[in-house]
Amino acid sequence: MNTNSVAASVVVVGAGLGGLRAAEALRGAGFEGAITVVGDESAMPYNRPPLSKEALSAGVHVAELEFRRKASVDDVDWRLGSPALASDFAARTVTLADGTQLSFDGLVIASGIRPRRLPIAGPEAGRHVLRTAHDAVNVRSYLAPGRSAVIMGAGFIGCEVAATARGLGAEVHIVAIDEQPMVRPLGAELGMGMRSRHEHHGVNFHLGRTVQEFLGGDHVTSVLLDDGTELPASVVIEAVGSVCNVEWLEGNGLDLSDGVLVDQGMVVAAEVPVVAVGDIARHPNALFGNIPRRIEHWNIPTETGRRAGASLASLLRGEQPDQAPFAAMPSFWSDQYHHKIQSFGMPGIATSIQIVDGSANDACIVEYSNDTGLVGVVGVDRTSELAPYRKQLLDR
Amino acid sequence: MVTITVDMDKCQSYGQCCFEAADVFALNDDGQLEYVAEADESRRADIEGAADVCPMQAITVE
Numbered sequence: 301m302n303t304n305s306v307a308a309s310v311v312v313v314g315a316g317l318g319g320l321r322a323a324e325a326l327r328g329a330g331f332e333g334a335i336t337v338v339g340d341e342s343a344m345p346y347n348r349p350p351l352s353k354e355a356l357s358a359g360v361h362v363a364e365l366e367f368r369r370k371a372s373v374d375d376v377d378w379r380l381g382s383p384a385l386a387s388d389f390a391a392r393t394v395t396l397a398d399g400t401q402l403s404f405d406g407l408v409i410a411s412g413i414r415p416r417r418l419p420i421a422g423p424e425a426g427r428h429v430l431r432t433a434h435d436a437v438n439v440r441s442y443l444a445p446g447r448s449a450v451i452m453g454a455g456f457i458g459c460e461v462a463a464t465a466r467g468l469g470a471e472v473h474i475v476a477i478d479e480q481p482m483v484r485p486l487g488a489e490l491g492m493g494m495r496s497r498h499e500h501h502g503v504n505f506h507l508g509r510t511v512q513e514f515l516g517g518d519h520v521t522s523v524l525l526d527d528g529t530e531l532p533a534s535v536v537i538e539a540v541g542s543v544c545n546v547e548w549l550e551g552n553g554l555d556l557s558d559g560v561l562v563d564q565g566m567v568v569a570a571e572v573p574v575v576a577v578g579d580i581a582r583h584p585n586a587l588f589g590n591i592p593r594r595i596e597h598w599n600i601p602t603e604t605g606r607r608a609g610a611s612l613a614s615l616l617r618g619e620q621p622d623q624a625p626f627a628a629m630p631s632f633w634s635d636q637y638h639h640k641i642q643s644f645g646m647p648g649i650a651t652s653i654q655i656v657d658g659s660a661n662d663a664c665i666v667e668y669s670n671d672t673g674l675v676g677v678v679g680v681d682r683t684s685e686l687a688p689y690r691k692q693l694l695d696r
Numbered sequence: 697m698v699t700i701t702v703d704m705d706k707c708q709s710y711g712q713c714c715f716e717a718a719d720v721f722a723l724n725d726d727g728q729l730e731y732v733a734e735a736d737e738s739r740r741a742d743i744e745g746a747a748d749v750c751p752m753q754a755i756t757v758e
């Protein structure tokens with residue numbers, strides 16, 4: 301590391317929320333060297349959750365979705381519109397698709413995830429995913445009365461798109477292998493409750509089913525299910541999980557089987573040094589047994605970005621990063637119709653679920669536990685009453 | 697002095713801000729956000745933290 305001549309430089313790969321927060325945290329921790337943020341998308345970091353909710357409904361304007369940036373990152377060099385293709389930790393370089401090679405003293409991995417695509421026969425046109433503003437513009441163009449949207453996957457994104465699409469007047473079908481929508485994070489009873497809310501708004505569920513084939517000429521016109529049902533489709537929205545954007549990290553000896561493994565300081569490799577943040581970072585959490593997990597929740601890029609920026613600034617000064625456990629509370633919210641869902645903790649790891657207030661078909665508070673005690677809480681239309689449960693989770 | 701503005705048209709009462717700076721942001725008994733519009737400079741880091749974690753990006757700090 302070169303500490304006595306020019307100040308060290310940092311390259312951040314991924315210009316999303318995690319990349320932005322890591323850059324801000326580097327500055328917050330006193331790092332004064334050059335910061336370059338490389339982004340595949342051409343937009344400055346913007347907020348994704350509205351892409352399945354209010355922006356999908358009212359219109360997608362990226363400028364309105366952009367995050368406010370702290371003044372401390374005004375001097376960051378944003379290299380947008382060209383992805384990183386490769387990296388070499390030994391040589392400390394990142395190579396972009398446009399041929400540029402960037403040298404770094406410290407690296408931040410913030411490249412996030414992309415939607416998984418299933419290999420299904422049939423026309424490509426009319427099949428869409430929803431991750432970027434560009435995707436949302438495409439999907440939105442189909443959502444209107446007289447059109448039919450087939451959504452693959454009954455997770456949060458699939459269900460939010462379904463709610464928005466109904467609001468815009470489209471016919472909506474959800475096809476999913478699961479027995480209930482959002483069953484993994486919410487459990488069967490609340491999943492069923494959410495399903496009746498959707499059915500009340502006219503969504504058609506095809507649960508326990510898979511898509512066999514897309515039918516149509518140049519463009520998808522219908523979807524054939526494994527039980528022979530044929531659903532009309534002006535558009536197909538594939539929301540069946542994600543793949544980590546790790547390809548550019550190959551060849552550095554990392555375990556890339558499920559994102560990038562980090563320690564409690566978000567450090568991937570202290571000797572380079574490299575840190576990782578956000579959806580891609582498989583991180584330990586002391587509140588939940590320190591088992592490294594990736595958590596695709598909006599608050600995680602901010603929490604991990606704060607920690608990663610501080611760790612990297614320390615390492616670049618030749619100091620040991622803070623070794624304190626990482627213990628941020630995972631939190632998630634979702635809007636579907638006028639219903640507000642809020643979750644704290646990790647309901648997905650529960651073995652027992654109990655509705656402690658209200659009922660699954662109405663406003664309710666649900667506790668999620670396993671042999672270690674309470675691990676999560678979810679409120680539906682009771683979001684402002686969850687603070688005591690969150691406190692209980694923090695005191696675990 | 698730190699000046700705080702919350703766009704109440706955007707605010708959805710998620711209460712995330714309250715966990716970052718409980719002396720500045722609080723949900724009242726009806727679940728509506730109440731906040732103080734000015735705070736001491738020493739509170740800036742936590743208040744900026746609250747603006748960072750607001751899902752609706754409704755908080756402006758000056």
Ligand SMILES: Cc1cc2nc3c(=O)[nH]c(=O)nc-3n(C[C@H](O)[C@H](O)[C@H](O)COP(=O)(O)OP(=O)(O)OC[C@H]3O[C@@H](n4cnc5c(N)ncnc54)[C@H](O)[C@@H]3O)c2cc1C
Pocket residue numbers: 313314315316317318319338339340341348349350351352382383384385410411412413430431432457545548577578579580595596597598599601631632633634635
């Ligand atoms: C439609 C939608 C709705 C959501 N709704 C909610 C919600 O209601 N509540 C909630 O808690 N969470 C929600 N989320 C999840 C939340 O938005 C994510 O957890 C968050 O965006 C993750 O931030 P990140 O910085 O890790 O990744 P991203 O925001 O994905 O940023 C990564 C960036 O890196 C870029 N990139 C990838 N590969 C490369 C490369 N090789 N070189 C350069 N750049 C690269 C990508 O293009 C992207 O811009 C939603 C997500 C989506 C897509």
Ligand code: SF4
Pocket residue numbers: 702706707708709710711712713714721729749750751752753754755
């Ligand atoms: S975090 Fe944002 S949306 Fe939630 S109560 Fe605070 S200002 Fe309102």
